[in-house]
Amino acid sequence: MTQLERTIPRYELGRYDQIILPDGLAYTCPRSLPDHYVLVQVGSNLAQEITFAEFEAFRRSPKFQHNRDYYSLGHVEARARSGVASVLDLPRDELAVVLFREACVEDLIDLHADGQTTIDDAAIQKVLGEIERRVTARGLSEHIVVVEDRRGEALERKVEKRRRYVTTTLTFRFPKARTLREWYRVYQTCGCLAYALRDRLRHCGNRVPRKNPDVLALMHEHVHNYMSETRPTQKACYKAFCRALEKSGFKPRAGEDPEAYQISFTTFSAAVRVLPKFEVCVARRGLPFALRRFKAVTQTFGAHRIGELVQMDEWQVSLMSLCVRSGAWKLMSLAERKLVRRERRWLAVVLDVASRCILAMRLSRTVTAESNLLTLRMMLNDKTAVAQAAGCRTPWDYTAHPLTLRNDTGPAYVSDRFKLATADLRILNVSPPAGMPELRPHIERLFGTIRTGLMGYFTGQTFANVTDKGDYDAEARASLTLDQLCDLMILWFVDVYHNIPHENLGGKTPRQRWTELEALYKRGPVPPGPHDQRAIFGITVRRTLNNRGIRVMGLYYLSPALVRHFRDHEEVELDVRIDQDDLGWISVRIGTEWHHAKCRTPGFDGVSAVAWQRSVKQARIDAGPGQHEARAIAEEALDRIRSSANAAHAQAALTGIVLDPKRVERIERGTIRTLEILDDEHGAPTDLEDLSRGIPVTGPAEPPMNDTLVQPERTSPPEVTDEDDQGLWQVRRPT
Incomplete structure (x- = not known):
């Protein structure tokens, strides 16, 4: 079947019409040809011809305008008298007056057309009663009533225009014959335009300068x-x-x-x-x-896919928190609680612009490149386990490998470590100029939402500024410990923020928008796997390869590549990259290539370095002074990790220690020390030595445990030390 041709309309254009084309110039149309319009530019004699099809295309443009008889004498005089170009430009009170006058004039025109009157004062005086009756019957779209106003012996009839839902009442007195005739003359002269009947009361007043x-x-x-x-x-x-x-x-x-x-x-x-x-x-x-x-905000962020644009920034939480765990806080006396340090933490957040979902967040004492890298890594992984540990009912399964990351120009973001990580992830990192938060509007507004939506429920707020704070003592009123603040933030973001309708999402919640975008578009690149994440975000240290493998944090790691390298080179130092969130694997550089090595002790997949360090330290303290068997310490530490995995995972996700090579060495010297554990994946010893007498402990004979291992009871309250961001502490135990 053949397609029907589209009909091109032809319009009747007058010679006094104003036609504004998309180029912004005004034209008139003095004549029309069989298939063209002849347009003349206003203010010149330049004429041009436009086909009907071209004119129709111009008409569909939002910049096109057509004003009939704009240049006619009547329209020009009407604009000059009223000062407006349309009746809709009149103020509302004056609009009511103009409509009343137009009704009076139109009724006079109707009576004149019927031959009941002529346009002179005497004839108009005779039909004023009929005009009054007709105007009263019109209604004029609002309540109009005729009232009588007695002044002495005179009875004056007038119209009151009573607005609905408004207390004011507009009163219109019927005009005399001479006034109505003047309205008629102006109305006819100005092309029957209602706004030409506007009075000139706006020009009243003495406008002559009266001051010297x-x-x-x-x-x-x-x-x-x-x-x-x-x-x-x-x-x-x-x-x-x-x-x-x-x-x-x-x-x-x-x-x-x-x-x-x-x-x-x-x-x-x-x-x-x-x-x-x-x-x-x-x-x-x-x-x-x-x-x-x-500054006018004109730039828009057209993000329509998940991960197309994410924004990352940090904010100092406007709430003083207690630098102690809630369990220790309950065991303290009032005097000890007063000595606990109070401080404000920094919250780093990664926000997906298209869905407004929060991809990652982390609390830290200071803003560093290493802390921001852990936040960036959190964006790549599923965080449902963290949410469940905090008591959330909604899964936190928002993961993305973004195409563009927009952040500020702080030292943590312009560091080589952060730049190299984003380059390895193939993310376009954009750092707008300093002092222009409007280029990151979504995440800046999110911080305001956190302050008003979450922090407002607790005491110890520092508020938005010193003016709002006044004399409020935020440190003395601090009420939340760090782990409580951590859990409440996760709960509020996952279960509250993601399930509240968002104004900029058309009333949809961020989670609904995420689900909708998932069905419309592909999410983007696949996030890197565990080995790739360890290569990008891992900590590089130097360790010696021996016949047992490579020892890191008291654990041995071995792979076929390491065995071959040991046979060829014997003991040699190699670069090792460890993952602070997973001690199950490490990466070792042999020559120019990186090789993966698995922990020879089973059960360390997913165990973080911080959890391992804390558990070993607590196991040593619980064992008391004297000799310890390495296997017993390791088993007790692993049991402790498994029993508190959920709570530790939730807290480490937001407030965990940020490790670096120097801190790894301090942990090994201070806590792990001579501890060595050597098992294969199935628990059977694998070494050239005779291990029938148990797990060997290398190094000199260990002296009796001194006071450095078993710390005395503290009289001052425990607090976070500078060396350990979440420093371990020991509380009193009943004797």
Whole structure:
């Protein structure tokens, strides 16, 4: 079946019509040809022809305008008389007056057309009653009633226009014959346009300057003194003007009005208020502040897919928290609780712009490149286990390998470590100029939502600024410990924020928007696996390869590649990359290639270095002084890790220690020390030595445990040390 051709419409264009094409120029159409319009540009004699099809395409443009008879004499006079180009431009009160007058004139025109009257005062006077009846019957779209107003012996009839839902009442008196005839003349002359009947009360008032010019000049000089970096008040500027006026000697001469030499504070303040706001702000607060305050936001972020654009930033939480775990806090006395340090933590967040879902978050004492890398890594992995440990009912399964990452220009983001990690992930890292938070608007607004939506429930707030804080003692009113703050943040983000309708998502929740985008678009690149993440985010240290493998954190790692390398080179130092969140595997560089090596002790998959260090330390303390068997310590530490895996996982996700090579060495020297565990994956010893007598412990004979292993009971409350971001502590045990 053949497709029908589209019909191109032809329009009737008048010679006085105004036609504004998409190029922004105004044209008239003096004539039309069989298949063209002839358009002449206003203000010139340049003519051009446009086909009907081209004109139809122009008409569909949002920039196209067509005003009929715009250049006719009647329309020009109507615009000159009323000061507007449309009846819709009139104020509402004047619009009601104009519609009432138009109704009176139209009824007069109808009576004249029927031959019941002529256009003269005597004839119009005879039909005023009929016009009144017809106007009253019109309704004019609102309640109109006729009321009688007795003034002495005279009875005057008038129309009241009573608005619904508004307390004011507009009263229109019926015009006399002469006034109605004048309205008729204006209405006919101006092309029967209603807004031509607008009165000229807007021009009322004495507009002649009544103040002495010298006094006005002196006043404006002091008005501009308000624009000063010292930020004087209007009252101060006015008092300075009054003193200058007294010293100037300006006095009225004979016959002059004394008020011409007097300026009230109201007049002075009005002159200050009409100063350009931007210039005032520049003069009083500086150009950078003025640019931030008056900058127009025109750029939009057209992110339509998950991971197309993510924003990352950090915010100092506006809440003082107690640097102690909640379990230890309950065992403290009031005197010990007062000595616990209070501090504000930094919250790093990664936000997906398209869905407004939170991909990662982390609490830390300071903002560092290593802490931000852990936050970035959290974005790549499923965090449902973390949410469940915090008591959430909604899964936290939002993962993404973004295409573009937008962050600020802080030292943590411009460091080589962070730049190399984003390059390895093949993420386009964009750092907008400093001092322009409007280029990261979504995450900046999120921090405000956290402050008002979550922090407002607890005492110890620092509020938005010192003015809001006032004399409030935030440190003394701190009520949340770090682990409580951690759990509450996870619960609020996962179960509250993700399930609340978002205004910029059309009333949908972030989780609904995520599910909707999942069905429409592919998520993007596949996130890297565990080995790749260890290569990107891991910690590089130097360790020696021996016949047992490579020892890291008291654990041995071995692979076929390491066995071959040991046979060829014997003992040699190699670069080792460890994952602080998973001690089950390490990566070892042999030559120019990285090889993976598995832990010879089973059960360490998913065990973090921090959890292992804490458990070993606590196992040593619980065992007391004396010799310890390495296997017993390891088994007890692993049991402790498994029993508290959920809580440890949830807290480590947000507040865990950020390791580096130096801190790894300190942990090995201070806690692990001579501990060595050597098992194969099935628990059977594998070594050249005779291990029938148990697991060997290398190094010199271990002396009796001294006081450095079993710490005395503290009289001061435990707190987080500078060396350990979540420092271990020992509370009193009942004897």
